[in-house]
Amino acid sequence: MNAEPDQTHAAFRHIVRMEGVQKYFGAVHALRNIDLAIGRNEIVGLIGDNGAGKSTLIKVLTGVIQPSSGRIYVRDQEINLASHSVGHAHALSIETVYQDKSLGEKQPLWRNFFVGRQITNRFGFINIREEKRIAQDILLNTIGFRGVGIGVDSNVKQLSGGERQGIAIGRAMHFNSDLIILDEPTVALAVKEVRKVLDFVRRIKASGRACIYIEHNLAHVHEVADRLLVLDRGEIVADVAPKDMTVPELTEFLINLQHNR
Amino acid sequence: MPNRRAPPSLFSRIEGLPIIVVFVLLLGLFMYTAPNVFLHPQIYTTLASTAPPLILLAAGLTFVIGAGEIDLSFPAVIAFSGYVFAVLFKDYQLGWIAVAGGLASGLLVGVVNGLLIARIGIPSFIATLGTQFFWSGMATLFSGGKSYALRGADESSVWQWIVGTFGDPNSIAWQDQISIQAIWTGLIVLGLWFVLNRHVFGEHILFIGDSKDVARVVGVNVERETITLYTLMGGLAAVAAMMLTLENKNYFGNQGGGYLLTAIAAVLIGGTSIFGGKTTLIGTVFGCFIIWMLEAGLVASGLTGAWVRTVQGLIFLIAIVFYLLVEEPARRASLFRRFGAKESGRTAKV
Ligand SMILES: Nc1ncnc2c1ncn2[C@@H]1O[C@H](COP(=O)(O)OP(=O)(O)OP(=O)(O)O)[C@@H](O)[C@H]1O
Numbered sequence: 196m197n198a199e200p201d202q203t204h205a206a207f208r209h210i211v212r213m214e215g216v217q218k219y220f221g222a223v224h225a226l227r228n229i230d231l232a233i234g235r236n237e238i239v240g241l242i243g244d245n246g247a248g249k250s251t252l253i254k255v256l257t258g259v260i261q262p263s264s265g266r267i268y269v270r271d272q273e274i275n276l277a278s279h280s281v282g283h284a285h286a287l288s289i290e291t292v293y294q295d296k297s298l299g300e301k302q303p304l305w306r307n308f309f310v311g312r313q314i315t316n317r318f319g320f321i322n323i324r325e326e327k328r329i330a331q332d333i334l335l336n337t338i339g340f341r342g343v344g345i346g347v348d349s350n351v352k353q354l355s356g357g358e359r360q361g362i363a364i365g366r367a368m369h370f371n372s373d374l375i376i377l378d379e380p381t382v383a384l385a386v387k388e389v390r391k392v393l394d395f396v397r398r399i400k401a402s403g404r405a406c407i408y409i410e411h412n413l414a415h416v417h418e419v420a421d422r423l424l425v426l427d428r429g430e431i432v433a434d435v436a437p438k439d440m441t442v443p444e445l446t447e448f449l450i451n452l453q454h455n456r
Numbered sequence: 457m458p459n460r461r462a463p464p465s466l467f468s469r470i471e472g473l474p475i476i477v478v479f480v481l482l483l484g485l486f487m488y489t490a491p492n493v494f495l496h497p498q499i500y501t502t503l504a505s506t507a508p509p510l511i512l513l514a515a516g517l518t519f520v521i522g523a524g525e526i527d528l529s530f531p532a533v534i535a536f537s538g539y540v541f542a543v544l545f546k547d548y549q550l551g552w553i554a555v556a557g558g559l560a561s562g563l564l565v566g567v568v569n570g571l572l573i574a575r576i577g578i579p580s581f582i583a584t585l586g587t588q589f590f591w592s593g594m595a596t597l598f599s600g601g602k603s604y605a606l607r608g609a610d611e612s613s614v615w616q617w618i619v620g621t622f623g624d625p626n627s628i629a630w631q632d633q634i635s636i637q638a639i640w641t642g643l644i645v646l647g648l649w650f651v652l653n654r655h656v657f658g659e660h661i662l663f664i665g666d667s668k669d670v671a672r673v674v675g676v677n678v679e680r681e682t683i684t685l686y687t688l689m690g691g692l693a694a695v696a697a698m699m700l701t702l703e704n705k706n707y708f709g710n711q712g713g714g715y716l717l718t719a720i721a722a723v724l725i726g727g728t729s730i731f732g733g734k735t736t737l738i739g740t741v742f743g744c745f746i747i748w749m750l751e752a753g754l755v756a757s758g759l760t761g762a763w764v765r766t767v768q769g770l771i772f773l774i775a776i777v778f779y780l781l782v783e784e785p786a787r788r789a790s791l792f793r794r795f796g797a798k799e800s801g802r803t804a805k806v
């Protein structure tokens with residue numbers, strides 16, 4: 196189930212690298228001159244206050260929105276930002292799990308697994324049987340939904356928050372991504388569900404992939420990340436290793452940032 | 457909690473079943489109240505010849521409403537494309553080229569709608585309200601408000617292929633009077649059903665209707681699919697316009713007016729969600745039958761046109777409220793809570 200990342204890309208150093216990325220929303224300067232590099236098997240925690248620009252940063256990376264300027268490299272190759280798109284990011288094996296907006300509420304699970312990259316014939320008609328079969332396999336084997344009465348025909352609406360996150364994560368795992376981005380995946384989850392998500396992050400590491408993990412709960416990121424990037428008002432203001440800073444020190448640091456505004 | 461894991465009920469497993477039941481009950485009622493109309497085949501051959509434009513419009517609207525959008529401009533397409541077709545067909549004697557011209561004019565209206573909505577970002581309600589006025593104004597300007605009688609049209613292959621009958625045209629036996637447009641409409645709706653339920657485009661429409669944000673992050677090109685959506689709607693409206701014009705052997709400027717409410721009502725009565733993301737084409741077709749039958753049945757029961765409209769409006773509203781309460785448990789709960797709050801003397805905060 197956890198196939199190894201694509202070996203054909205063996206010769207790169209950074210899965211992604213950004214240089215001088217800027218993003219304006221009208222007058223709002225949401226990203227200021229972002230430089231960062233994510234190693235190929237690195238778990239990078241991205242932290243910062245509400246509105247710091249974390250979600251914007253990953254949306255730029257995943258082709259949901261275009262940056263105002265700057266360069267982005269994937270596997271050391273520069274990508275053409277004008278034609279960058281979600282489909283393109285998927286093709287580059289970059290997967291994103293959003294806190295809430297990852298799944299179509301009224302749609303069955305099997306459609307949610309494949310939408311955007313359906314299994315089709317050459318006329319664009321979906322091979323429903325095949326999609327359902329694979330979805331069933333992901334449900335049972337990757338996510339481990341056994342005996343909870345959830346099937347591929349269940350609607351997302353019927354699932355709990357933790358179950359939804361499981362679906363989105365299972366989808367990311369299935370598509371063998373080299374970089375998995377988690378944007379606050381544990382919001383509104385019970386403790387037990389949070390543990391599952393953290394275990395998943397560890398599995399990303401163990402399977403040789405990279406991960407960007409956005410999280411407000413510092414204890415959670417601190418526990419699993421190799422490196423922490425602190426974003427403040429659109430700028431990267433710190434790049435620390437968890438072993439150099441305890442959770443209380445980190446908290447202190449973030450509070451000071453706010454006071455200095 | 458436990459019932460959410462229950463296996464799907466019969467009602468949710470068979471597409472459009474509730475509305476089919478309503479249709480059958482209504483049909484039984486009319487057979488009882490107006491047996492001389494509803495127990496004779498004529499009414500059903502009339503259905504086959506006059507319902508297709510409504511069904512085509514409603515089928516297109518099922519996609520539009522399924523995407524969480526609306527189109528108010530299709531009555532103008534009925535006028536505009538009908539005019540383009542009538543002129544090319546009658547004044548220029550262009551035959552099948554006139555059909556192509558009529559279709560192209562509908563596609564054009566659709567593309568413009570799509571661009572206004574997807575590229576410029578005007579809400580579809582406003583954009584198509586504007587284009588409705590624009591294109592129906594154009595149709596009136598060009599036609600000078602005159603109607604076009606297509607006398608002798610039934611000699612042409614266009615007429616015979618699009619709205620002719622299977623049997624001997626001179627026979628009055630009902631079997632010989634079944635209209636070809638019913639077959640075309642059936643085939644088009646069948647094709648659309650497969651597109652909506654089995655094609656990538658249909659799936660994208662459902663996700664767009666569900667949430668545009670989700671659609672974007674999962675990689676749906678929302679802009680492109682929206683433009684395609686309105687182009688499809690424009691094309692279907694143009695086909696409806698030509699069928700209507702040929703069937704009547706006459707073009708008149710306000711021939712689309714009656715469809716605005718009825719087509720939207722048919723979609724919503726059929727069970728497609730007003731909030732988008734959930735559609736049923738089979739429900740839409742039965743919604744059309746119900747709308748059509750109400751009109752015929754009420755008229756046959758001796759009521760006037762004003763009554764028919766009043767009753768249609770009422771049924772439309774009842775259907776919407778019904779689906780709203782069935783489908784949206786949160787809204788239902790808040791409604792009941794509001795009533796509850798009143799009863800207990802406005803103490804509870806809603
Ligand atoms: N589409 C948009 N249009 C205009 N402004 C936006 C848009 N998206 C984000 N912003 C602004 O950009 C800034 C950064 O927002 P972003 O969502 O990236 O923050 P965040 O770090 O993810 O916050 P949170 O922790 O609350 O999720 C905010 O000031 C926000 O208001």
Ligand SMILES: [Mg+2]
Pocket residue numbers: 249250251378
């Ligand atoms: Mg965010």
